[in-house]
Amino acid sequence: MPTKEEMFSAWEKELPKKPSCQSLTEEKIRLKKIKLKKIKKRNALRIEQEYLTKQKEREQEREQEREEREQEREQEREEERKQILIKKTIKEENQMLHNLKVENNQLNSVVNSLKQAGENNYQKQQMLNASIATVKSLNDIDWQLSFDAADRRR
Amino acid sequence: MFSFLRNLFGKSELQSIEELFNWVKKSNIEEKREYIKDNCPEIANWLNNHTDMDYEKFKEIIILAVKNHVLRNYLIPFMKNHLGSDNIDEQLLQVERLKAKAADNIDWQLSFDAADRRR
Numbered sequence: 001m002p003t004k005e006e007m008f009s010a011w012e013k014e015l016p017k018k019p020s021c022q023s024l025t026e027e028k029i030r031l032k033k034i035k036l037k038k039i040k041k042r043n044a045l046r047i048e049q050e051y052l053t054k055q056k057e058r059e060q061e062r063e064q065e066r067e068e069r070e071q072e073r074e075q076e077r078e079e080e081r082k083q084i085l086i087k088k089t090i091k092e093e094n095q096m097l098h099n100l101k102v103e104n105n106q107l108n109s110v111v112n113s114l115k116q117a118g119e120n121n122y123q124k125q126q127m128l129n130a131s132i133a134t135v136k137s138l139n140d141i142d143w144q145l146s147f148d149a150a151d152r153r154r
Numbered sequence: 155m156f157s158f159l160r161n162l163f164g165k166s167e168l169q170s171i172e173e174l175f176n177w178v179k180k181s182n183i184e185e186k187r188e189y190i191k192d193n194c195p196e197i198a199n200w201l202n203n204h205t206d207m208d209y210e211k212f213k214e215i216i217i218l219a220v221k222n223h224v225l226r227n228y229l230i231p232f233m234k235n236h237l238g239s240d241n242i243d244e245q246l247l248q249v250e251r252l253k254a255k256a257a258d259n260i261d262w263q264l265s266f267d268a269a270d271r272r273r
Contacts, residue, residue, distance in 0.1 A: 092204070093215075094211075097211060100222060111225060111229060114233040114237060118159070118233065118237055124243070128242060131250060135253045139259075142260050
C-alpha cells in the first residue's frame with residue numbers, strides 16, 4: 001500500500017506542464033496559478049480522503065480478522081470446557097461404578113462371613129442334637145438300672 | 155446359595171428374600187431402574203443427572219445398585235438376626251453338664267448295685 005506522500009508525488013507527475021509565460025497575461029497566469037492551487041488542494045484532499053478511506057478499510061479488515069480470531073479462540077475455549085466437563089462426568093461415573101463395586105465386595109464378604117458363622121452354628125447344632133440324644137439315652141439307662149435294682153430287692 | 159441357607163436356618167421367611175434374588179436375576183434394566191427409583195432415591199437422582207452415560211456402564215451401575223440394596227437391606231439383616239438368636243454355645247455347655255451328670259448317675263447306680271449284690 002503506497003503512503004500518502006508517494007500517492008501525492010505520483011499525482012504531481014501526471015499534472016499538465018506549465019504553459020509558457022509569454023503567451024499569457026499576468027492575470028491569466030495568476031488565475032491559472034489559483035486554479036492550479038485549487039486543483040492541487042482538491043486533489044490533495046481527495047488523496048487524503050482516499051488514504052483515510054483505505055486506512056479505515058484496513059482497520060475494519062484488521063478488526064474483522066481480530067474478531068474472527070477471537071471467535072475461533074472462544075470456540076476453542078468452549079470446546080476445551082466441553083472436553084473438561086466430559087472428562088469430569090466420565091470420572092464421576094467411573095467413581096460411582098468403583099464405589100458400587102467396592103460396596104458389593106464388602107457386602108459379599110459380610111455374607112460369606114455370616115455363611116461361615118452359620119455353617120459353624122449348624123455343626124454345633126448337630127453336636128447339640130447328638131449330645132441331647134446321648135443324655136436321653138444315659139437317663140434311660142439310669143432309669144432302667146434303678147428299676148432293675150428295685151426289682152431285685154423285692 | 156439359598157438351599158444352603160435354608161439348610162442352615164430353615165426359616166420360611168427366607169423364601170421372600172430368595173424370590174427377591176430371583177427377581178434381581180431375571181428382571182430387565184428398566185424394571186431394575188424402577189426398583190432404584192422406589193428404593194434408592196440418591197442413586198436415582200444421580201442417574202437422572204447422567205443420562206448420556208455409556209449404556210454398558212449404566213447397566214452395570216444399576217445392577218450393582220440393586221444387588222447392594224438387596225444384600226444390605228434384606229439378606230444380611232436376615233442372616234444376622236438368625237445367627238444372633240440361637241446362642242448355641244451356652245446350650246452346648248448345658249447339655250454337656252447334663253451328660254456328665256447322667257453318666258455320674260449311672261456310675262453311682264452300678265456301684266450301688268454291685269454293693270447290693272455283695273450283701
